[in-house]
Amino acid sequence: xxxxxxxxxxxxxxxxxxxxxxxxxxxxxxxxxxxxxxxxxxxxxxxxxxxxxxxxxxxxxxxxxxxxxxxxxxxxxxxxxxxxxxxxxxxxxxxxxxxxxxxxxxxxxxxxxxxxxxxxxxxxxxxxxxxxxxxxxxxxxxxxxxxxxxxxxxxxxxxxxxxxxxxxxxxxxxxxxxxxxxxxxxxxxxxxxxxxxxxxxxxxxxxxxxxxxxxxxxxxxxxxxxxxxxxxxxxxxxxxxxxxxxxxxxxxxxxxxxxxxxxxxxxxxxxxxxxxxxxxxxxxxxxxxxxxxxxxxxxxxxxxxxxxxxxxxxxxxxxxxxxxxxxxxxxxxxxxxxxxxxxxxxxxxxxxxxxxxxxxxxxxxxxxxxxxxxxxxxxxxxxxxxxxxxxxxxxxxxxxxxxxxxxxxxxxxxxxxxxxxxxxxxxxxxxxxxxxxxxxxxxxxxxxxxxxxxxxxxxxxxxxxxxxxxxxxxxxxxxxxxxxxxxxxxxxxxxxxxxxxxxxxxxxxxxxxxxxxxxxxxxxxxxxxxxxxxxxxxxxxxxxxxxxxxxxxxxxxxxxxxx
Numbered sequence: 035x036x037x038x039x040x041x042x043x044x045x046x047x048x049x050x051x052x053x054x055x056x057x058x059x060x061x062x063x064x065x066x067x068x069x070x071x072x073x074x075x076x077x078x079x080x081x082x083x084x085x086x087x088x089x090x091x092x093x094x095x096x097x098x099x100x101x102x103x104x105x106x107x108x109x110x111x112x113x114x115x116x117x118x119x120x121x122x123x124x125x126x127x128x129x130x131x132x133x134x135x136x137x138x139x140x141x142x143x144x145x146x147x148x149x150x151x152x153x154x155x156x157x158x159x160x161x162x163x164x165x166x167x168x169x170x171x172x173x174x175x176x177x178x179x180x181x182x183x184x185x186x187x188x189x190x191x192x193x194x195x196x197x198x199x200x201x202x203x204x205x206x207x208x209x210x211x212x213x214x215x216x217x218x219x220x221x222x223x224x225x226x227x228x229x230x231x232x233x234x235x236x237x238x239x240x241x242x243x244x245x246x247x248x249x250x251x252x253x254x255x256x257x258x259x260x261x262x263x264x265x266x267x268x269x270x271x272x273x274x275x276x277x278x279x280x281x282x283x284x285x286x287x288x289x290x291x292x293x294x295x296x297x298x299x300x301x302x303x304x305x306x307x308x309x310x311x312x313x314x315x316x317x318x319x320x321x322x323x324x325x326x327x328x329x330x331x332x333x334x335x336x337x338x339x340x341x342x343x344x345x346x347x348x349x350x351x352x353x354x355x356x357x358x359x360x361x362x363x364x365x366x367x368x369x370x371x372x373x374x375x376x377x378x379x380x381x382x383x384x385x386x387x388x389x390x391x392x393x394x395x396x397x398x399x400x401x402x403x404x405x406x407x408x409x410x411x412x413x414x415x416x417x418x419x420x421x422x423x424x425x426x427x428x429x430x431x432x433x434x435x436x437x438x439x440x441x442x443x444x445x446x447x448x449x450x451x452x453x454x455x456x457x458x459x460x461x462x463x464x465x466x467x468x469x470x471x472x473x474x475x476x477x478x479x480x481x482x483x484x485x486x487x488x489x490x491x492x493x494x495x496x497x498x499x500x501x502x503x504x505x506x507x508x509x510x511x512x513x514x515x516x517x518x519x520x521x522x523x524x525x526x527x528x529x530x531x532x533x534x535x536x537x538x539x540x541x542x543x544x545x546x547x548x549x550x551x552x553x554x555x556x557x558x559x560x561x562x563x564x565x566x567x568x569x570x571x572x573x574x575x576x577x578x579x580x581x582x583x584x585x586x587x588x589x590x591x592x593x594x595x596x597x
Contacts, residue, residue: 039087040087040088040089043084043087043089044089047092050084050089050091050494051091051095051487051490053080053084054077054080054081054084054490054493054494055073055077055486055487055490057076057077057080058073058074058075058076058077058078058079058080058081058486058490059073059076059077059486060076061076061079061080062074062075062076062077063076070553071202071205072552072553073482073486074166074482074485074486074489075198075201075202075205077486077489077490077493078194078197078198078201078489078490078492078493079198079493080493081489081490081491081492081493081494081496081497082194082195082198082493082494082496082497082500083497084493084494084497085493085494085495085496085497085498085500086497086498086500086501087497088498089494090491090494090495091487091490091491091494091495093491095487095491096487096488096491096492097448099483099484099485099487099488099491100170100448100449100484100485100488101426101429101430101448101449101452101484102426102480102484103167103170103480103481103484103485103488104167104170104171104429104448104449104452104453104456104484104583105422105425105426105429105452105453105455105456105459106456106472106477106480106481106484107167107453107456107481107579107583108452108453108454108455108456108457108458108459108460108580109422109425109456109457109459109460109463109472109477110456110460110472110474110477110481111456111457111460111576111579111580112388112456112457112458112459112460112461112463112464113339113341113387113388113460113461113463113464114372114386114387114388114389114572114576115388115457115576115577115579115580116387116388116457116461123347123384123386123573125534126544126547126570126573126574126577127574127577128529128534129526129529129530129544129545129547129548129574129577129578130548130574130577130578130581130582132522132525132526132529132548133163133522133526133548133549133578133582134581134582134585136521136522136525137159137162137163137518137522137585138159138585138588138589138592140162140514140517140518140521140522141155141158141159141162141518141589141592141593142592142593142596144158144514144517144518145592145593145596145597146596148507148510148514149597150507150593151189151192151593151597152176152179152189152589152590152593152594152597153172153176153188153189153190153191153192153193153196154192154193154195154196154503154507154511155196155589155590155592155593156168156169156172156173156175156176156193156196156586156589156590156593157169157172157192157193157194157195157196157197157198157199157200158196158197158200158511158514158515158518159172159518159585159589160172160193160196160197160200160201160586161196161197161198161199161200161201161202161203161204161515161518162200162201162203162204162514162515162516162517162518162519163204163518163519163549163550163582163585164201164204164205164208164519164549164550164551165549165550165578165579165582165583166197166201166485166489167449167453167485167579167582167583167586168582168583168585168586168589169193169194169197169488169489169492169586170447170448170449170488170583170586171447171449171450171453171583171584171585171586171587172193172586172587172589172590173190173193173492173586174433174447174448174449174450174586174587175447175586175587175590175591176189176190176193176590177190177447178436178447179590179594187495188499190492190495191495191496191497191498191499191500192496192499192503193492193496194489194492194493194495194496195496195499195500195503195504196503196511197492198493198496199504199511199512199515200511200512200514200515200518201515202512202515203512203513203515203516203519204515204516204518204519204549205551205553205554207516207519207520207523208519208523208545208546208549208551208553208554209551209553209554209557211520211523211524211527211545212523212542212545212546212554212557212558213542213554213557213558213560213561214561216527216541216542216545217538217542217561220531220538220541222538224538224539224542224558224561224562225561225562225563227537227538227539227562228538228539228562228563228564228566228567229563229564230537231537231539231540231566232378232380232564232566234382235378235380235381235382235383235566251306251307251308251309251333251366251368251394251395252306252307252308252309252312253280253304253305253306253333254304254305254307254312254315254322255302255303255304255305255322255323255324255326256302256303256305256315256316256319256320256321256322256323257300257301257302257303257319257320257321257322257323258297258298258299258300258301258302258303258319258320259299259319259320259321260317260318260319260320261297261318261319261320262297262298262299262301263296263297263298264296264297265293265294265295265296265297266279266282266291266292266293266294266295266297267293267294269297269303269318269319272318273305273307273311273312273315273318274307274311276307276308276310276311276366277305277306277307277308277311277312277315278305278306278307278363278364279291279303279304279305280304280305280306280364280396281303281304282295282297282301282302282303282304283301283302283303283304283326284298284300284301284302285300289301302323302326303319304326305319306333306364306366306395306396307366308366333394333395333396334394334395334396334397334400335368335392335393335394336392336393336400336404336410336411337390337391337392337393337410337411337413338390338391338393338404338407338408338409338410338411339388339389339390339391339408339409339411339464340385340386340387340388340389340390340391340407340408341387341388341407341408341409341464341465342406342407342408345385345387345407346385346386346387346388347384347386347387348384348385349381349382349383349384349385350367350370350379350380350381350382350383350384350385351381351382353385354381357406361403361406362403363399364395364396364399365393365394365395365399365400365403366393366394366395367379367391367392367393368392368393368394369390369391369392370383370385370389370390370391370392371389371390371391371392371474372386372388372389372390372568372572372576375555375565375568375571375572376565376568377389377565377568377569377572378564378565378566378568378569383569384569386573387464388464390411390474391407391408411471411473411474412471413473415471415473416471416472416473416475416476417471417472417473417476417477417480418469418470418471418472421459421463421469421470421471422459422470422472424459425452425455425456425458425459426452426455428451428455428458428459429448429451429452429453429454429455429456430448430451430452431451432450432451432452432454432455433447433448433449433450433451433452434451435451447586447587449583449586450583450584450586450587453580453583453584457580519549522548522549523545523548523549526544526545526548527541527545530544530545536570537566539558539562539566539567539569539570540566540567540569540570541570542558542562542567543555543558543566543567543568543569543570543571543574544570544571544573544574546558546567546571547570547571547572547573547574547575547578548574548578549578550575550578550579550582555567555568555571555575558571
C-alpha cells in the first residue's frame with residue numbers, strides 16, 4: 035500500500051499538493067474546544083506525514099507560491115501599515131516592539147539551553163509568534179548559508195517540523211489567554227466592558243443580533259398626513275441623520291426636493307435610510323404605501339479605499355462634522371473594513387488611510403461623493419497582472435542583495451524582498467489608483483493558496499526528519515513554543531492594562547494583533563459580543579504582519595552566532 039501510494043504521487047505531477055490541501059483544510063476546520071487550527075496548519079501536518087513516504091514538491095513551485103503570498107501580504111498591508119505610522123496609532127507600535135524583542139530573547143535562551151540548530155530555532159520563533167511567513171524568510175536565509183547541501187536540507191526541514199509543533203501550542207495559548215484567562219486575571223466581565231466602549235463610541239444597544247456595521251439601507255414610500263406643513267429639513271431632522279427624502283410626488287407630478295420644500299397633505303414621499311430610522315415613520319409622516327409609480331429608484335453600493343488627504347487618522351464623527359451635510363446627503367456609510375476585518379461604524383471609530391469604506395445610496399450621488407474620499411474599487415477588475423508582476427520581479431531582485439554579517443551573508447531573500455516591494459507597490463497604488471487594481475477577494479485567494487502551497491512543500495521535505503527532531507527534543511519543544519507565545523503576550527497585557535490604561539477590549543485586541551492571530555481575534559470578538567477589540571487588533575496586526583516576517587534571517591543569524 036505504501037509503495038503503491040508513493041508511486042502514484044510520483045507519477046502524477048501535483049497530485050500530492052492537492053491531496054495535502056484537501057485533507058489539510060478539512061482538518062483545519064475541525065474544532066477542538068472552540069479552537070480550529072486553520073487550513074495552513076492543517077496542510078502542514080498532513081504534508082509532514084505524507085512526506086515520510088519520500089514524496090516532495092518541485093522547488094520552483096514552492097518559491098513561486100511563496101513569492102505570490104508574501105508580495106500580496108505586503109501589497110494589501112501597505113496602506114494600513116503606513117497609515118498606522120501616525121500620532122493616533124503609533125502608540126500601538128509598542129506591542130509589535132515588545133513582540134519582536136521578547137521572542138528573540140526567548141528563542142535565544144532556548145537556543146543556548148537546548149542547543150537548538152538554526153532551523154529549529156527559526157521554526158520555534160515562527161510557530162510561537164503564529165506567523166507563517168517567517169517560515170519562508172528563514173528557509174531562504176538558511177539556503178544561503180555556507181554549509182553542505184545535505185545539512186542545509188536538514189535545517190530547512192527542521193524549520194517546518196518545529197513550526198508545526200510550536201504553532202499548535204502557540205495558537206492554543208494565545209486563544210485561551212486573550213479570550214478566557216486574561217479577562218479572569220483582570221477581574222472584568224469582557225462583554226460588559228465591550229458594551230461600555232461600544233456606547234462610548236456612539237453605538238446604541240448591543241443586543242442579540244447586533245452586527246459590527248449599522249443596519250442596511252432601505253427605501254420606504256409614505257403618504258403625508260401627520261407631517262403636512264413641515265419642510266423636508268424638519269422631517270429629516272425628526273427622523274434622524276440616517277434618513278433622507280429622495281423623491282416627492284404631488285398629484286402625480288414630481289416636486290423638486292429642497293431643504294425648504296414644504297410637504298402638503300396627500301404628498302407621496304420616498305425616503306431612503308437606515309432601517310431603524312424609518313420604523314416610526316407611519317406615526318411621524320403618514321401611512322406607508324407599498325407601490326408608487328415613479329418611485330422605482332435603485333440603491334447602489336460602492337466600495338472605496340480611503341486615500342484622500344486629511345481624512346486618515348480621524349474619527350468617523352470628526353469626518354461627519356467636517357463634511358457638510360449637503361455634500362453627503364443621501365450617502366450612507368454601511369461598512370468599514372481594515373485588513374479583512376469589519377470595524378464598528380460608530381462616531382468614535384478611527385479610520386485610517388487604506389481602509390475600505392462601503393457606501394450605499396443613489397448611483398448619481400455616489401459617483402459625485404466617492405472620489406472625494408478615495409478611489410473606487412472596480413468589481414470587474416480582479417488584479418492588474420502587469421503591475422503585480424513588476425512588483426514581484428523587483429522583490430526577487432531586492433532579495434538577491436547580500437550584506438555580510440560576520441561570516442553569515444545576511445539578505446532578505448525572496449520573502450523579505452517581495453514583502454518590501456509589496457509594501458512599496460501597495461503604497462504607490464494608494465497614491466495613484468489608476469494602476470494596480472487588486473481586488474481584496476482575489477488577493478485573499480492568492481494569499482491562502484500561495485501560503486498553503488509553500489507550507490505544503492515545507493511539510494513534505496520535513497517529513498523524513500520530523501521523527502528524529504521530535505525524539506531529540508521531546509517535550510522541550512512544545513513547552514518552548516508555549517513560552518515564546520506566552521511571555522510576550524503577558525508583558526503586553528501588563529503594559530496595555532496597567533501602564534497605558536487601555537479599555538479591556540482594546541487591550542486584548544492589541545495582544546491578539548501582535549501575534550497576527552486571527553483565531554485569537556475571533557475568539558476575543560465572540561467573548562466581547564461586538565467588534566470593539568478589532569479596533570486595536572487591526573492596527574497592531576498591520577505593524578506586526580510586516581515586521582515579524584523580517585525576523586526570519588535575523589533569527590537564523592542569531593542562532594548561528596549563539597551556537
